[in-house]
Amino acid sequence: MPAPADPLALGQKLVAILESGRRTATYKLAVLVALLDLAVESVPENPEAPVDIDLDELTSRVIELYWRQMRPLDGNQLRQSSDGRGVILDAVAGLRSQTTGPRELGVGLIASRDSGAYMAAHSRVKRTLIRYPLKLLQNLTFGDENERFLYDDSWMGTDSRTAVASHGNRLTLFPGVCLTLARLAPLLKPAFQLAWVDDVRRMNKAVLDDGPDLAGHLFGADRVSLQRAGDALADKFGPSCFYCGTTTTRVRHIDHVLPWSRVGIDGLTNLVTACQSCNINKSDRLPAPVHVERALDRGRKVLDEIAAEINWPSHYDRVVAAGHGLYATQPVNTPVWLSRNNITTLSRTDIDWRRPETS
Numbered sequence: 516m517p518a519p520a521d522p523l524a525l526g527q528k529l530v531a532i533l534e535s536g537r538r539t540a541t542y543k544l545a546v547l548v549a550l551l552d553l554a555v556e557s558v559p560e561n562p563e564a565p566v567d568i569d570l571d572e573l574t575s576r577v578i579e580l581y582w583r584q585m586r587p588l589d590g591n592q593l594r595q596s597s598d599g600r601g602v603i604l605d606a607v608a609g610l611r612s613q614t615t616g617p618r619e620l621g622v623g624l625i626a627s628r629d630s631g632a633y634m635a636a637h638s639r640v641k642r643t644l645i646r647y648p649l650k651l652l653q654n655l656t657f658g659d660e661n662e663r664f665l666y667d668d669s670w671m672g673t674d675s676r677t678a679v680a681s682h683g684n685r686l687t688l689f690p691g692v693c694l695t696l697a698r699l700a701p702l703l704k705p706a707f708q709l710a711w712v713d714d715v716r717r718m719n720k721a722v723l724d725d726g727p728d729l730a731g732h733l734f735g736a737d738r739v740s741l742q743r744a745g746d747a748l749a750d751k752f753g754p755s756c757f758y759c760g761t762t763t764t765r766v767r768h769i770d771h772v773l774p775w776s777r778v779g780i781d782g783l784t785n786l787v788t789a790c791q792s793c794n795i796n797k798s799d800r801l802p803a804p805v806h807v808e809r810a811l812d813r814g815r816k817v818l819d820e821i822a823a824e825i826n827w828p829s830h831y832d833r834v835v836a837a838g839h840g841l842y843a844t845q846p847v848n849t850p851v852w853l854s855r856n857n858i859t860t861l862s863r864t865d866i867d868w869r870r871p872e873t874s
């Protein structure tokens with residue numbers, strides 16, 4: 516049993532994964548980014564509690580990451596491994612090619628629409644994740660020990676469904692690891708994404724010069740496709756800026772209340788219409804919690820209904836969980852965005868976040 520997670524030591528080990536030599540594929544990075552997002556959404560009441568991460572959910576997040584990245588860039592399909600192949604990418608690419616309808620909808624909707632194809636791809640990806648990247652992730656020679664520092668992987672390295680089922684279809688983050696990952700996420704996620712961009716650039720030298728915005732392509736929010744969500748929100752809640760109330764009929768921006776760069780949630784619950792000045796001024800800053808409360812106060816039922824009408828994910832629970840995780844892991848006096856040119860500080864009372872509604 517490892518000692519409770521020391522944040523600095525854990526951070527160093529994760530950075531060591533980045534530096535542990537030339538990667539031949541981006542799968543470990545995908546697992547790490549997905550784990551960071553899930554850690555933020557899973558911060559426990561008791562910081563020292565072990566935290567279960569559902570392997571189906573982790574798999575879905577990895578598929579979601581690659582699904583977005585498989586959009587062609589300047590007509591090119593980018594490689595994510597040195598030899599250009601791999602079970603995980605093949606599975607996601609296969610799913611894309613079988614899918615009818617607009618692919619930019621997001622894989623979550625493909626899952627509900629064409630569940631047979633999705634489940635088949637999901638199962639292949641999951642078994643491969645357990646067999647390789649999840650098993651190999653912690654293989655570091657760090658000092659003279661080869662100690663597991665995130666979760667017990669002794670049973671992994673198999674694609675036996677029985678083995679996975681007998682371990683509850685989950686991995687269990689060691690005590691303290693989830694909170695530490697959530698706290699380190701603002702530092703580590705951009706670092707992993709940068710490494711990922713570097714890897715993809717190296718693996719696609721033949722087709723990429725320094726021209727295209729590769730980071731934006733791999734990790735940016737998809738502004739164009741958000742327009743449909745913006746129209747539906749304006750129809751329902753009026754054509755005004757969520758933050759300052761200005762009418763947005765002329766120029767309407769769609770803002771991620773919890774910043775896209777932090778949590779990557781583009782479900783309707785995390786989207787609001789905003790005027791250009793508020794949207795630009797808020798940028799990637801963490802908003803004051805009151806804005807997240809207000810976004811949630813639009814009501815789960817209403818948001819779910821609009822989402823269903825326009826065939827869009829709602830992500831109500833994810834916003835609640837990510838909001839809880841983001842604020843609970845900030846130091847007191849963290850600057851937060853209240854309104855245009857108005858930065859305030861997070862106070863302890865602000866982060867007394869409600870738990871997910873169960874209804």
Ligand SMILES: [Zn+2]
Binds near residue numbers: 758794
């Ligand atoms: Zn505004």
